[in-house]
Amino acid sequence: MKVYSLILSFILLLGGILLPRDFDSRDIPIHENGRIKPLDTFVRNQLLTIYGKRSIKPKALPDDLNSKGLSATDWFFDIALNLEEGDKYKVFNISNPEVVASLGLYWDPGHLYNRKEVLTGLKTQLDYISTVQGKPENELTQFDIHLLKVYSNVIQYQALSYSLSCLLPLIQINDKNIAKSLSVNPGDKLSYYQLLRKANLLSPLMERLLKQNKDELSESDHELQHIMGILNEIDQDKFARILKIIPPESGNQNEEWQSPWELMESRMIGPNQKKLLITLESFLRYRIDNNTKKSTSVLAEYENILSHSFSGLFDLTNIKRETWTNKANLFYKSIALYILAFLLLIISWMTKPKLLRRISFACLLGGLAFHFYGILLRIIIMQRPPVSTLYESIIFVSLIGVICASLLEYNRKDGIGIFMGAIIGAALHFVGLGYANDGDTLGMLVAVLNSNFWLATHVTTITIGYGTSLFAGVLGHVYLLQTIRNPFDKKYLKTVNANVFGATLFALFFTLFGTILGGIWADQSWGRFWGWDPKENGALLIVMWQIMMLHLRITGLVKPLGFALGMILNNIVVILAWFGVNLLGVGLHSYGFATGIAVNISLFIAFELFTGLGTYYWAKNRQKQLTAN
């Protein structure tokens, strides 16, 4: 029964992705940091940098607007289409009180300010900012760092908000003569780009204007001057070039994409690029007019041009898939289910043990399904194994831990597996979320990592090794806790001890071969099997620690309690090898950055030492009491 419901829910999940969906404005492909992604991902990350969240919460909206919040894409189109209205959003998150004071802002408990406020404040600080910018990084104070951050956020915001201004209908043509020569109706609004395309029609008028005497200017001439003035004004926006949404005309993968403003400036617009720009232009126009029907049909055409003229560059279904993934927030769902499973398990210890434990296990498996599905989507989107950054490895290790725990639960059916799975899953997910807030978690890889074969073999194996090792360590904790709780139940403890031993063997299998495979990869790419690089040594230390514990146990030098303690301490070795290496700042594997890691690692080590040794001696005492009795 349970199995069927699981399969059913999984099919529903898959449906979300397999059913075809119309192309919408979130899916517009954009090129950033070497990767083609949906506009949705891009603006979410922009918003994350400026505002600290991936969508607009009600707090940042004006008080009179009684809304439940706004998606990043809607926010983006709002600030890009209505240049002046963008000021209604309080999206600048400034939490440093000194910076707030120096910008002359009132103290807002939500730390949120709008562009106008921040811009006015920054204007008084421009001299200071330019002196700070020249300083080396290590001489900056906390205040300087925060101020520079605000400054760069404002620039980023401006670049976003003006990125489409060349395509907006901002220039109204009132004069009949000019309208006639441009072959539009008087009163029509044209965009900068439209006028650019009609520049040759305007040139006779311009020539006349230049010859004309200043006192004899006609009304048309005045308007022409006015139009020129507006054009010049819009031309100031050409700094806003971060929105690289137009693919290279050549369709070459290694060529850069360009933003509308870059194309305006270079004037080298290929025929397909032109088609895209014009379609985009009319999309923006309909969007301003709130004409949903038309704007949808124009977007369909946009999709059509993309898929026909630039087909080799990207896979639109994949881009849509990524948009869907952004919205689905699968990992939040899995965390929620893990926590629910944990709560239900605790309640099951008090009442209705059998029923609640089953529901709790179902929750854990449900969380696992979301978790697995989230990782699967990342694999499909990036076309590579899900283990190439620190963030990805955390999420993956968490998955492995939960899988091991579920298998244990399936075998034992007594709640230990649920207990472990919920803790490992939720805790590592939270660590991962911390990393996810650094921005786009789907990054491009440097040349040496750009090999799916080795990522799939070595990196995946060693990461599974981390996961199974952590699992064995947590099982060690469980063994010690169970000994304290009930040292009389020898038979029961024996089975848990056998599980710790088995988990260690299992972990050793993956860490050992992960490490050797790493050596083989190094031999293939650098010509040496072993180079005593910190990460290699870290992996080797895990392997050696596990081999040591197994031999200590086999030879009887340690007893089950000591073995459990040893595997708990193995967690420290794993964490040092996994994260600690980045602190050294030497070697080949120093990816991911280390700020804040040091404190967290120390806390973790202290926690494991304290709880490990504490429960070990407590458990030993309990056993002594038992034999004394």
Next chain:
Amino acid sequence: MRIKDIINFLKQPKIFVFALIWMMILIFLGTLAQKDMGLYAAQKRYFSAWITWFWFLPMPGGRFTLIVILINLSFFFFNKSIWKIKKLGIVILHLGGILLFVGGGLTAMFSSEGNMVIEEGAQTNYVEDYHFMELAIINTSASSFDEFTIFDQALLKRNQILKHTNLNFEIEILNYLENCEPTRRTSPAGILHKGLLKNFMLNELKSEKEDNWNRPGMIYKISNSGTNADGMYGIFLGQSVSQTISVNDKDYTIILRRKRTHLPFSIELLDFKKILHPGTDIPKSYSSDINLIENGAVRKILIEMNEPLRHKGYTFFQSSFIEGPDSETTVLAVVKNYGRLFPYISSIIMCIGLLFHLSQKLPDLFRKTRDKSVS
């Protein structure tokens, strides 16, 4: 009887456990030390040393500890209790372990590695060592050929006297500097100072973290030439104008350079390519288009990241590059390693062993005693 005692002593698993713990300590310290002393120095001090000194206390180094483990591991097979079908997985596993050690030993003793630096359009037929230097004395008097006399790194140390029948003079090394820097003389040169030393001195510097950032140098004395070439000279790696002397109508050029190993073939660089992920500084791939020239036969080959060229026991990897104003230069890492295949073989053997053992053991270890849930 006595032999049996020795065997019994040597096969104790305790030895393994303690050696393993000591090795872990060495690895831990050696890894931390890399931050301060760099990889090469840390490796020499902790991992590939027979003895590691902790202040005045000599302790077993990495190599010694590994040998102890290897010996202990070999005597494991004298345990009668392991020769059972049930333990087959364990036996295979340990056998694979021994192979891994043997391969490591072969690599540590016999492998050689270096660099091949080729500019676009040029060809090279030698490999430069990463760490070792050599002193080359080239007799350029003959019009049709040059006569090379090479002194190895081992001979380049203070107070060493270098002689050879090719040379009608002697070289005495007055000082050898691991890392140095030429600076202008502050005091006037003495009458014995010749060549470089007339205007410069060599200042000894602290060794760099990365061994190949060091610029070794040497002060030497030429004597018994019977000419005014006798005197004190200075030389350093990468000197732009080489020292030349002439003794009895023979002209010699003296160069301190990275030790060269000549290959039975040469490599010509046609084109070096670096591709970035567009719009970023993240490299997507590096590759060198080369010609492998052997006995006049030319073969065109592409060397890429993760796609090395293997030829006659040598392996060429894309390692680095130098960007010049008009042409690029590729840096290929060249390795000759006799122990190369051991990790491959041993990991397969160990994999089989461990899987065999796991398949026997795991069902037991993960089965919950059912009667518990009944009671």
